[in-house]
Amino acid sequence: MNILVAVEELRIGGAQTFALRLAQALHEAGHCVFLYNMYWQYTEHDLVKRLAPDVELLQYNPVSKSLDNLLLRSDGWMQRHGHSSALRLGSLRKHLKQVIEEKNIQVISSNTFKADQLCAQVLRELPHIPLVVTMHGDYEQFLSAYQQGHIHAIPSYIQLLTETVGRINGVAYLSEQNLEALRPTVVGAVTGHIHLKQIYNGLEGRFSDEAAYFTRKALEVPAEALVYGMVARGVPEKGWVPVIQAFQRLQKDVTRPLRLLLIGASQFVDQLRKEYQSNQDIQFLGFINNPVDCIASLDVGILASSLKESLPNSIAEYLFCGKAVISTNVGEIQRMIRTDDDHEAGILIDFPTEGLADADQLYQAMLQYATNESLLKQHQTWAPDAFAKFNMDRCVAAYTSLYQDCLNAMHTAALV
Structure with a gap:
C-alpha cells in the first residue's frame, strides 16, 4: 500500500512523535510510506532521522524562503486578530x-x-483516495478555545471543521473525548460514512547511544535515592510548579534521599531552573532526544497535566521502562496504566476543574511511594504488563485494517 503520513510540523510533541513512529513501522511492515510536512520551518531533522530513518520526507520547499516566512508570519498575525488567512495555503495545496x-x-x-484540513481540501479533487485522520486531542482543544472566544482560537473553526469532516473517511481516536468534535450538535457535516476505530498509539521503545549520559551514576544520583521524574512540554499546564512544590514538601517529611529529574525545555522551564537552582535535588535536564534514555533512571514517572490529554506519550514511556506512575486522571490514562488483570501500575489524582493540578494530592501520592516500598515495587512490576497494549505491531495491524476498510468502502461506493 502506498501511504502518505501527513503532519503539520515535525517538532517534538506527542502527535508528531507518533506520526514518525507509525511511518517507520508501516515501512518495516512492507508498505511504501512517505512523510509530508506542511512547514519546512518547523522540522527537527535529528528527530526525523532517529524515529523514521527509512521514510522519505516530502515537504514544500518554496523558491523564496524569505517570502514564505513572511507569508507564515502574516497568516499568524491575521489569526491572532481573529481573521481567517490562507496566503500560503494555495501553494501548499498545489504541492x-x-x-x-x-x-x-x-x-x-x-x-x-x-x-487534516489541508489534505481534505486537496482530496476533494481526488475522490478515490481515502483520508484517515488520527485524533490526538487537538480537535476538542480548538473547539473549546473557539467556544470560549479565546484570543488564539482558529477563526471560523466550526465552518472549517465541518468542511474537513465532510471529506474524512476514517478516524482513529485515542479516547472517547476525541469524538466530541464529531457530535451532530457541533459539526454540520454528515458523519455516518466515517469508519471509527479506537487505536492506541504504538511505541517501539529503544534506548540510544546517549543513554550512558543519563544513568544514575552519570547524573550523580545516590544509589539509595528515590527518584521521581517528569517528561513534558515546557508549558505551565503540564504541572511543573505543583510537582516541584509537592517534591519540596516531601523533602521536609522524608529522611530518605530524594531526587526530582525534570525533562523538557522552554523559556518557562528556564525561569523555573533559575528559581529553584539552590535545591540540589531538583535537576532540570532540558530537552532530551530520546526520553526513555533518562526515564530508565527513575523510580516514579509523573504527569500532572491540567490539559485535556488523550493518550500521553510520556505515560507509555514510563510503563515501557517499568516505572510506577503518578498522573492526573484524564483521557485514557487510567486505562493506560491498567493491566489485563485490572491492576493499576500507578496512582491517579483528580483532574483539576480549573487551574493547575493539586500540589497536595501530588504530595500524598509521592509520599505513598516514599513510605511503602512494597507498593512501589508492585506497581513497577505491573508496568510492563500495562505497556503491552502499546505494542507497535498491534498498532500497525489496526491501522492497516482501518485503511483497507476505507478503501473497500470507497470502491463499493464507486460501483453503485
Whole structure:
C-alpha cells in the first residue's frame, strides 16, 4: 500500500512523535510510506532521522524562503486578530496534490487538524483516495478555545471543521473525548460514512547511544535515592510548579534521599531552573532526544497535566521502562496504566476543574511511594504488563485494517 503520513510540523510533541513512529513501522511492515510536512520551518531533522530513518520526507520547499516566512508570519498575525488567512495555503495545496499524484498515493494518514484540513481540501479533487485522520486531542482543544472566544482560537473553526469532516473517511481516536468534535450538535457535516476505530498509539521503545549520559551514576544520583521524574512540554499546564512544590514538601517529611529529574525545555522551564537552582535535588535536564534514555533512571514517572490529554506519550514511556506512575486522571490514562488483570501500575489524582493540578494530592501520592516500598515495587512490576497494549505491531495491524476498510468502502461506493 502506498501511504502518505501527513503532519503539520515535525517538532517534538506527542502527535508528531507518533506520526514518525507509525511511518517507520508501516515501512518495516512492507508498505511504501512517505512523510509530508506542511512547514519546512518547523522540522527537527535529528528527530526525523532517529524515529523514521527509512521514510522519505516530502515537504514544500518554496523558491523564496524569505517570502514564505513572511507569508507564515502574516497568516499568524491575521489569526491572532481573529481573521481567517490562507496566503500560503494555495501553494501548499498545489504541492501536496503534485506529491500525491507523483507517488501514486493510495491512502493518506493525517495527524493534527491543520494537516487534516489541508489534505481534505486537496482530496476533494481526488475522490478515490481515502483520508484517515488520527485524533490526538487537538480537535476538542480548538473547539473549546473557539467556544470560549479565546484570543488564539482558529477563526471560523466550526465552518472549517465541518468542511474537513465532510471529506474524512476514517478516524482513529485515542479516547472517547476525541469524538466530541464529531457530535451532530457541533459539526454540520454528515458523519455516518466515517469508519471509527479506537487505536492506541504504538511505541517501539529503544534506548540510544546517549543513554550512558543519563544513568544514575552519570547524573550523580545516590544509589539509595528515590527518584521521581517528569517528561513534558515546557508549558505551565503540564504541572511543573505543583510537582516541584509537592517534591519540596516531601523533602521536609522524608529522611530518605530524594531526587526530582525534570525533562523538557522552554523559556518557562528556564525561569523555573533559575528559581529553584539552590535545591540540589531538583535537576532540570532540558530537552532530551530520546526520553526513555533518562526515564530508565527513575523510580516514579509523573504527569500532572491540567490539559485535556488523550493518550500521553510520556505515560507509555514510563510503563515501557517499568516505572510506577503518578498522573492526573484524564483521557485514557487510567486505562493506560491498567493491566489485563485490572491492576493499576500507578496512582491517579483528580483532574483539576480549573487551574493547575493539586500540589497536595501530588504530595500524598509521592509520599505513598516514599513510605511503602512494597507498593512501589508492585506497581513497577505491573508496568510492563500495562505497556503491552502499546505494542507497535498491534498498532500497525489496526491501522492497516482501518485503511483497507476505507478503501473497500470507497470502491463499493464507486460501483453503485
